[in-house]
Amino acid sequence: MSGVDAQQAEVEGHLSGRRLPRWSTPALAGGALLVGLIVQLTGWTVVGLAPGVVAAIVFLLGQAITSLAIEGRRHSKDRIATTLIYATFVVALTPLLWILITVLVKGLSVFDWTFFTSTMRNVSPRQPGGGILHAFLGTLEQVGIATLVSVPVGLLAAIYLVEFGKGRLKFWISFFVDVMTGVPSIVAGLFIYTALILTGVLQQSGFAAALALCILMIPVVIRSSEEMLKIVPNDLREAALALGVPKWKVILRIVVPTAISGLITGAMLAVARVAGETAPLLLTTFLAQDINLNAFNGSQTSLPTFIWDQISRGTTSSVNRAWGAALALILFVLIIYAAARILAARFTPKSR
Amino acid sequence: MSKQIDINDLNIYYGNFLAVEGVNLTVRANSVMSFIGPSGCGKSTVLRCINRMHEVVPGARAEGSVRLDGENIYGPNVDPVLVRRTIGMVFQRPNPFPTMSIYDNVVAGLRLEKTKGDKRNLDEVVESSLRGANLWEEVKDRLKKPGAGLSGGQQQRLCIARAIAVEPKVLLMDEPCSALDPISTLAIEDLIRELRERYTIIIVTHNMQQASRVSDMTAFFNLAAVGKPGKLIEVGPTQQIFTNPQEKQTEDYISGRFG
Ligand SMILES: Nc1ncnc2c1ncn2[C@@H]1O[C@H](COP(=O)(O)OP(=O)(O)O)[C@@H](O)[C@H]1O
Ligand SMILES: [Mg+2]
Numbered sequence: 001m002s003g004v005d006a007q008q009a010e011v012e013g014h015l016s017g018r019r020l021p022r023w024s025t026p027a028l029a030g031g032a033l034l035v036g037l038i039v040q041l042t043g044w045t046v047v048g049l050a051p052g053v054v055a056a057i058v059f060l061l062g063q064a065i066t067s068l069a070i071e072g073r074r075h076s077k078d079r080i081a082t083t084l085i086y087a088t089f090v091v092a093l094t095p096l097l098w099i100l101i102t103v104l105v106k107g108l109s110v111f112d113w114t115f116f117t118s119t120m121r122n123v124s125p126r127q128p129g130g131g132i133l134h135a136f137l138g139t140l141e142q143v144g145i146a147t148l149v150s151v152p153v154g155l156l157a158a159i160y161l162v163e164f165g166k167g168r169l170k171f172w173i174s175f176f177v178d179v180m181t182g183v184p185s186i187v188a189g190l191f192i193y194t195a196l197i198l199t200g201v202l203q204q205s206g207f208a209a210a211l212a213l214c215i216l217m218i219p220v221v222i223r224s225s226e227e228m229l230k231i232v233p234n235d236l237r238e239a240a241l242a243l244g245v246p247k248w249k250v251i252l253r254i255v256v257p258t259a260i261s262g263l264i265t266g267a268m269l270a271v272a273r274v275a276g277e278t279a280p281l282l283l284t285t286f287l288a289q290d291i292n293l294n295a296f297n298g299s300q301t302s303l304p305t306f307i308w309d310q311i312s313r314g315t316t317s318s319v320n321r322a323w324g325a326a327l328a329l330i331l332f333v334l335i336i337y338a339a340a341r342i343l344a345a346r347f348t349p350k351s352r
Numbered sequence: 353m354s355k356q357i358d359i360n361d362l363n364i365y366y367g368n369f370l371a372v373e374g375v376n377l378t379v380r381a382n383s384v385m386s387f388i389g390p391s392g393c394g395k396s397t398v399l400r401c402i403n404r405m406h407e408v409v410p411g412a413r414a415e416g417s418v419r420l421d422g423e424n425i426y427g428p429n430v431d432p433v434l435v436r437r438t439i440g441m442v443f444q445r446p447n448p449f450p451t452m453s454i455y456d457n458v459v460a461g462l463r464l465e466k467t468k469g470d471k472r473n474l475d476e477v478v479e480s481s482l483r484g485a486n487l488w489e490e491v492k493d494r495l496k497k498p499g500a501g502l503s504g505g506q507q508q509r510l511c512i513a514r515a516i517a518v519e520p521k522v523l524l525m526d527e528p529c530s531a532l533d534p535i536s537t538l539a540i541e542d543l544i545r546e547l548r549e550r551y552t553i554i555i556v557t558h559n560m561q562q563a564s565r566v567s568d569m570t571a572f573f574n575l576a577a578v579g580k581p582g583k584l585i586e587v588g589p590t591q592q593i594f595t596n597p598q599e600k601q602t603e604d605y606i607s608g609r610f611g
Binding site: 184 | 433441442464514
């Protein structure tokens with residue numbers, strides 16, 4: 001049987017044919033890397049290809065040819081497709097890892113206790129030291145206010161769209177949510193700036209910044225909540241209605257609890273999404289170097305605007321502080337993601 | 353306790369589509385009636401009109417009257433929520449609430465909408481409803497466990513317990529056994545025979561043996577063609593429908609010479 005390749009075996013009605021041995025893949029990969037290295041060392045890189053790319057091409061071709069010779073066409077195509085999929089995966093992941101590693105390395109250099117417990121008060125741009133406490137508290141407060149406003153509004157809108165909405169009104173609300181999802185974040189800031197600050201309704205403040213974040217957050221919350229409510233089976237609504245439960249209670253006590261883990265995840269992801277927004281904050285609040293817990297009065301710095309501020313000062317110490325704050329921001333978002341997962345898992349309906 | 357149902361000239365629509373036309377039917381108190389007929393002839397649709405669940409579907413409406421001991425449930429001041437309390441429903445697929453324990457599932461109707469003057473103790477309601485649904489012995493030691501962890505047949509009996517916990521007068525069952533194995537099916541059929549003492553029951557079934565085993569009366573529905581409205585063809589004592597039907601269509605359907 002092993003005389004014929006797998007393709008031929010299929011034609012002849014056998015169930016097994018020749019296959020490449022398992023060690024062939026790592027062996028080929030090693031060989032390809034070696035070729036890539038040699039090409040690099042001998043300076044043949046006339047085509048301008050990096051050794052990794054050369055190795056990938058050698059691997060792809062080598063595997064395709066050996067597979068074609070030994071296993072037949074179908075297996076050869078399968079291996080090409082597999083290699084290409086893994087390659088795109090690596091390509092997609094590389095920038096992400098790169099960013100993470102850069103931020104980690106540069107950020108950790110300024111991470112110490114004072115960095116988290118002190119502010120920039122009386123620290124000049126050239127001096128090392130100082131910290132992000134004021135910016136972190138500002139982010140907490142602005143994102144907190146935005147969440148308190150956006151989650152109820154978004155959830156109620158989603159409930160309207162899924163449970164009550166019909167006809168024109170539903171169509172237009174849905175349409176505007178779509179449009180709002182695509183609004184560039186600076187436009188949200190500009191809107192608050194022209195509609196509320198220039199008209200004198202609000203001063204530039206943490207609260208104005210939070211409102212700008214709301215504009216970005218609400219459509220995200222609506223969309224995610226809508227999807228979550230939609231996957232609650234209609235059977236459950238009907239079962240509750242048939243017990244003589246009024247519709248509003250069915251929604252409150254059956255539909256929302258059934259979807260709650262998804263709703264929480266959606267809200268948390270929306271929080272994570274706006275926590276890193278910079279542009280709308282620059283237009284709606286001024287920078288401060290010290291703690292300001294009052295969101296309604298005076299300027300309030302947040303992590304993203306802190307990063308922007310430090311970078312724009314351009315000294316070595318301030319750029320280092322910016323990296324540190326970037327790492328802190330990433331960790332903050334990471335913690336929110338993790339919390340979302342844990343909460344979602346806790347609230348998922350169990351069957352045991 | 354249980355009540356008689358009189359359906360008069362009922363036309364049922366989904367939007368502009370007339371799904372079922374001209375139903376006239378009486379279901380006596382404390383009797384079991386089964387609805388039989390080919391798929392799509394409107395059995396579920398008629399059933400859902402009897403407790404005003406039909407109008408839950410967007411655009412759906414019904415004309416005509418359904419009387420419960422003489423009172424038209426489509427009357428101008430009738431509250432559908434109260435109708436559904438009086439006329440309970442069990443669905444084709446078991447649908448316990450996934451976020452709730454067995455205990456909470458049974459009392460869901462009472463907890464979510466307590467009627468005035470209902471002073472029953474919840475523990476007692478749970479026990480009597482689960483006993484009524486023949487499920488008590490199997491679950492009494494794990495009442496706090498999720499209802500979704502039960503087997504399909506147990507879940508369906510849990511849904512029956514949930515429906516009878518609110519003390520309805522009528523119980524509507526839409527193919528309650530079609531998702532169940534034969535043993536669970538027999539358990540539910542036994543249950544229907546017991547429940548008959550206290551409720552008026554209408555059951556939709558595709559299983560003729562089941563219809564003849566559990567019901568006193570049988571109604572046969574049919575439709576002339578897809579897209580045409582379904583109609584009630586014949587109603588009579590179950591024995592007569594299965595042995596000596598008056599209509600040729602019924603006979604063809606019963607004897608499998610359908611279509
Ligand atoms: N939600 C719905 N929307 C529109 N048409 C429906 C809906 N449910 C059922 N119908 C139509 O009503 C007719 C009767 O359906 P149904 O009552 O489910 O039949 P049965 O239960 O006897 O199989 C069918 O033509 C079906 O296509
Ligand atoms: Mg049906």
